[in-house]
Amino acid sequence: MTEKPVQEEKRVFMTGNEVCAWAAAAAQAEIMYGYPITPQNEIMHYWTRLAPKYNRDFLQTEDELSAGFTTAGGIMAGKRAFTATSGPGNILMQEPFSMAEAMRLPTVAIIQQRGGPSTATVIYSQQEVTMTSLGGNGEGLRIVYSTATHQELFDYTIKAFNTAWKYRFPTFVLADGYQAKMRESLKMYDPEAKGIKMVSTEPYVGKEGVPGVDRDPGHFRNTYNVEEELYEVLEQYIEDYDKMAPEVAEYEEIGSQDADVVVISHGVVSRAAKGAVQELQKQGYKVGYFRPITIRPLPVNEIRDIANSAKKVMVVESANGQLDRLIKEKVYGCNAEMIPFFKPGVGITTEEVESRLKELF
Amino acid sequence: MEVIIDIGDRIVEAYIGEYASGKSEVAVNRAIDLLHEGHPEISLVDLDIVEPCYTLRPIKKNLQGMGLNVLAWDTADTIGLGETGNILRAENKWALKREGDIILDIGYGVEGAKTLNLLEGAEEDDNLQLFVVLNIARPMTSSVNDIVNYVRELKKVDGLINNTHLGDDTYIDIIQDGARIVSEAAEHLGIPVVATTVVKELAQSIGPYDCCGNVVRSVTRYMPESFW
Numbered sequence: 001m002t003e004k005p006v007q008e009e010k011r012v013f014m015t016g017n018e019v020c021a022w023a024a025a026a027a028q029a030e031i032m033y034g035y036p037i038t039p040q041n042e043i044m045h046y047w048t049r050l051a052p053k054y055n056r057d058f059l060q061t062e063d064e065l066s067a068g069f070t071t072a073g074g075i076m077a078g079k080r081a082f083t084a085t086s087g088p089g090n091i092l093m094q095e096p097f098s099m100a101e102a103m104r105l106p107t108v109a110i111i112q113q114r115g116g117p118s119t120a121t122v123i124y125s126q127q128e129v130t131m132t133s134l135g136g137n138g139e140g141l142r143i144v145y146s147t148a149t150h151q152e153l154f155d156y157t158i159k160a161f162n163t164a165w166k167y168r169f170p171t172f173v174l175a176d177g178y179q180a181k182m183r184e185s186l187k188m189y190d191p192e193a194k195g196i197k198m199v200s201t202e203p204y205v206g207k208e209g210v211p212g213v214d215r216d217p218g219h220f221r222n223t224y225n226v227e228e229e230l231y232e233v234l235e236q237y238i239e240d241y242d243k244m245a246p247e248v249a250e251y252e253e254i255g256s257q258d259a260d261v262v263v264i265s266h267g268v269v270s271r272a273a274k275g276a277v278q279e280l281q282k283q284g285y286k287v288g289y290f291r292p293i294t295i296r297p298l299p300v301n302e303i304r305d306i307a308n309s310a311k312k313v314m315v316v317e318s319a320n321g322q323l324d325r326l327i328k329e330k331v332y333g334c335n336a337e338m339i340p341f342f343k344p345g346v347g348i349t350t351e352e353v354e355s356r357l358k359e360l361f
Numbered sequence: 362m363e364v365i366i367d368i369g370d371r372i373v374e375a376y377i378g379e380y381a382s383g384k385s386e387v388a389v390n391r392a393i394d395l396l397h398e399g400h401p402e403i404s405l406v407d408l409d410i411v412e413p414c415y416t417l418r419p420i421k422k423n424l425q426g427m428g429l430n431v432l433a434w435d436t437a438d439t440i441g442l443g444e445t446g447n448i449l450r451a452e453n454k455w456a457l458k459r460e461g462d463i464i465l466d467i468g469y470g471v472e473g474a475k476t477l478n479l480l481e482g483a484e485e486d487d488n489l490q491l492f493v494v495l496n497i498a499r500p501m502t503s504s505v506n507d508i509v510n511y512v513r514e515l516k517k518v519d520g521l522i523n524n525t526h527l528g529d530d531t532y533i534d535i536i537q538d539g540a541r542i543v544s545e546a547a548e549h550l551g552i553p554v555v556a557t558t559v560v561k562e563l564a565q566s567i568g569p570y571d572c573c574g575n576v577v578r579s580v581t582r583y584m585p586e587s588f589w
Contacts, residue, residue, distance in 0.1 A: 011535075013498040013527045015381045022500065042380065049501065183381050185498070185527040 002055040009189040016179040019150050019186060020084065020110050021046035023157035026191060028198050029108075030079045031057040033070040035089060038122040039177035040112040043084040064089035068096025068107075075105045076220070078203030080161055084110040086177075088119055090128055090135070097170050098136030102222035104237070105204070106164030106171065110157065113176040115345040123177040125345045126267055129322035132172050133296035139234065141241050143171040143248055144296040146266040150186040153179065156293075158191050165199040167244045174295065176318075178268050178347065245297035252291045253302070255281060259288030261360050262306050262336075265316040266295055266323055269348050273316050276353035287357055295323065300330050307334035312360050314339040316353055318346060371488055372400070373457065375408075375465040376522075377474050377515065378494035379502055383524040385409075385417060387494050387558055388466040390580045392429050395462055402461025406453050407433035408476050409468040417466060420583050432456055449479055457482040457489070474515045490519040492555050495546075497525045497539040508546035520555035521547045523575065533563055540571040 005025040014022070020043045024032065032051075034044045044058070051058050061067040067083050074081030085093055090111055100107040113128040115121030134140040143163050145156040157173050164171035191198060204220055211217035224230040252270075254277060256262045265273040270291040277289035290306055292298050307313055313336045315324040320342045328338060341348075341356050372395065376388040392405040405424065407417040417424070417433040424431045432453045456463055457480060465480075467473050474491075477483045493512055497503045502511055512518050525539025540557050547554045556578040557571040564579035571577055 011498065011527055011530065012500055012503075013381075013496060014500070018381070018500075046501075183528060185530040188500070 002053075004190055005050060005054050006188045006190045009187055009193070011185055011187050013183060013185045014150065015042060015181055015183055016150055016153050016175060017042035017112070017181070018046045019153045020157050020173070020175075021050060022188060023154045024082055024108075024161075025050045025054055025056065026154075026188065027158040027161045028080055029056065029082050029161065031059065031074050031081045033059045033061060033067045033074065033081065033083050035061050035064045035067045035085070037064070037086050037089040037114075039114055039124075039180040040084045040086045040089075040110065042180070043110060043112075064092035065095060068093035068109075069099070071107050071109070072096050072100050072103070072105050075100075075107060075201075076103075076204040077206070078201050080165070080198075080201050082108040082110070082161070084112070086112045087114040087116055087128065090131055094131065094135040097142070098138050099222045100170040101136065101138045101141045101237075103204075103220040104168040105220075106161075106168050108157075108160045108164050108171050108173075110173045110175070112180040113174065121345060123181070124318070124347060126176060126269060126318035127320075127322065127344060128174065129266075129295060129317075129319060129326070132174050133326065139238065140296060141169050141237055142296055143167070143169055143294060144174050145172065145250075145293060146174045146295045147179065147293075148267055148270050148291070150179075150182070150184045152293075154186055154188060158196065162196070162199045163248055165201055167240070167248070169241065169244070174267065176268055241297070245300075248294060249297050249299040250293040251299040251302055252289075252293060254278065254289040256288035256290040256302075256306050257309065258286070259310055260286040261312045261314060261357060262288040262290055262310045263314050263316055263353065263357065264290050264292070264303070264306075264323070264327055266292055269316055269318055272348050272350045272353050275350035276357060279350070279354055280357055285357070285361060295326060298326060298330055303327060303330050304334055307331035307336045310336045312337045312339055314341055314357065314360065316341040316348060316356075318343055318348060320344040372462040373465075373486060373488040373490065374463070375467050375477060375489065375491045376494055377467045377491060378469065378524075379496075379499060379511070380469040382469070382494045382496050382499060382502070383526070383558070384469070384494045385466050386580065386582065386584045387522055387524055388464050389417070389420075389424065389583050390558070390578065392424075392462075392464040393427060393581075394578070395464075396428055400462050402430070402459075403428075404430040404432055404456060404459050404461060404463050406456040406463060406465045407431075408449075408453060408456075408465050408480065409473070410449055410476055410479075423583070430459075430461075454479060455481050457486050471514050477516070491515070491517060492520045492522050493518050494522045494524045494558075495539070495543050497523075497542050498527050498535060503542075505542055505545045505549065508543065509549045512546070512550055512552075518550070518552060520553045521550075522555050523557040523571070525557075526560065531560060531563065533566055536563065536567065537572045540573045540575055544573040544575065
């Protein structure tokens with residue numbers, strides 16, 4: 001047997017992309033399918049360096065459409081497979097991800113957001129929130145983890161494989177170009193040594209026995225003749241999703257329950273929001289911090305509680321209201337005034353959040 | 362006919378290494394150290410053609426203000442290039458023909474090292490030394506074996522630099538672990554350890570030499586300001 005990529009727990013210094021590759025290897029991912037696009041390239045670069053060493057596989061396809069579908073194919077063959085992309089690549093992958101929703105395939109995709117629309121900028125943005133959560137011609141039956149630190153990139157990349165294979169919905173780790181390229185330290189570990197058991201995989205097709213005799217036939221469909229048939233399937237999927245939602249929803253908060261003003265942010269921007277809130281709390285402001293870690297499904301009850309107890313909720317993001325729209329849908333009918341702070345495609349600093357928050361008191 | 366200008370003996374150092382090994386930080390600090398030592402003319406050259414717009418560019422003005430010649434793109438030069446902007450600045454290609462000391466910050470990995478081929482006069486320059494920057498907290502270069510194999514892939518290397526750190530979480534023991542591993546790798550490779558680089562906050566505690574007797578170079582962190 002090949003040795004494990006991560007043996008003992010160890011503090012290391014890495015870029016975010018590198019973290020994703022190591023996390024996938026530690027999570028016993030068997031194959032990555034991919035096509036190059038900045039800022040996710042080094043996930044592929046590092047995976048292709050790790051793969052031969054630890055007996056894993058890699059396939060570079062001719063485009064992202066193909067990378068998405070081959071990921072789906074790998075999963076149907078029972079492989080713990082993943083892909084990674086960004087921006088226009090994420091657009092192309094929406095068709096395979098829709099198919100994965102239709103066929104309940106546990107695809108895992110790491111999205112390193114770049115600026116948009118279209119090819120736009122190569123570094124940073126939070127403009128792939130809508131697409132990653134709700135893209136495709138479906139109902140957004142997906143799980144999206146939005147990370148803020150390298151430690152989380154490691155933890156949630158591992159977790160994404162387990163969530164995906166446990167619930168059989170496409171699962172995403174949503175980060176961005178800053179997190180991809182940024183360097184900071186984290187602890188790498190072998191999940192099993194920490195008591196995290198990797199959910200076992202199984203092939204969808206090519207199973208032993210005669211279908212209908214020895215086992216149930218596998219009937220994995222992304223197309224239906226009649227509307228009623230689709231409706232029946234979707235009803236079951238949505239019921240499964242709604243049942244799963246409270247089990248997978250995660251968040252981080254600081255003093256959000258008894259604050260007059262609460263900042264809601266996600267991903268790397270929440271580092272700035274957190275810094276601003278902690279500074280203002282020290283100065284005696286009744287301000288709170290809330291960050292959904294799963295932006296799909298959202299921790300709905302907690303968000304509604306805040307929107308009913310706080311006077312104002314400020315949503316901060318490097319997009320023109322993509323998180324804000326998801327939040328507003330959930331806080332419909334609540335009391336708090338919603339304050340926007342949007343800077344599409346550019347970074348947001350602690351100082352900016354702090355001064356905007358002060359204006360609200 | 363090629364005109365050969367004899368610029369005489371001077372410091373010409375190229376810093377190469379793994380992605381995120383700290384090449385740029387070590388190169389920038391070396392250039393500033395030379396300035397403080399009284400060297401009259403120092404050029405810091407950004408030869409990273411993989412990510413040329415993101416390394417030295419954001420801190421270029423700051424470094425020029427200190428008195429360095431900085432051969433790197435300006436933000437204004439890169440606007441409008443999009444992703445097709447990976448071109449070598451003409452001035453950088455001819456950097457070795459400049460007077461004074463030359464510090465070269467080179468792109469990462471084996472491909473990065475090949476950037477030297479684009480540099481006019483690199484083959485003939487007797488002063489040119491190639492130093493590999495290493496951080497054992499980076500999993501790809503964490504053991505003696507990893508380092509030996511990595512350095513052997515590069516063309517010609519004159520020395521190693523132990524730049525072991527954990528960003529804001531650095532502590533002295535890991536720097537000394539780095540010194541031991543990098544020194545052992547250097548012995549295998551038959552090349553010297555040029556220095557151990559340490560953030561100035563910790564350099565004093567270690568003293569002028571690390572546990573293996575390598576010179577300690579105190580480093581100020583400039584790169585966090587440059588995002589990449």
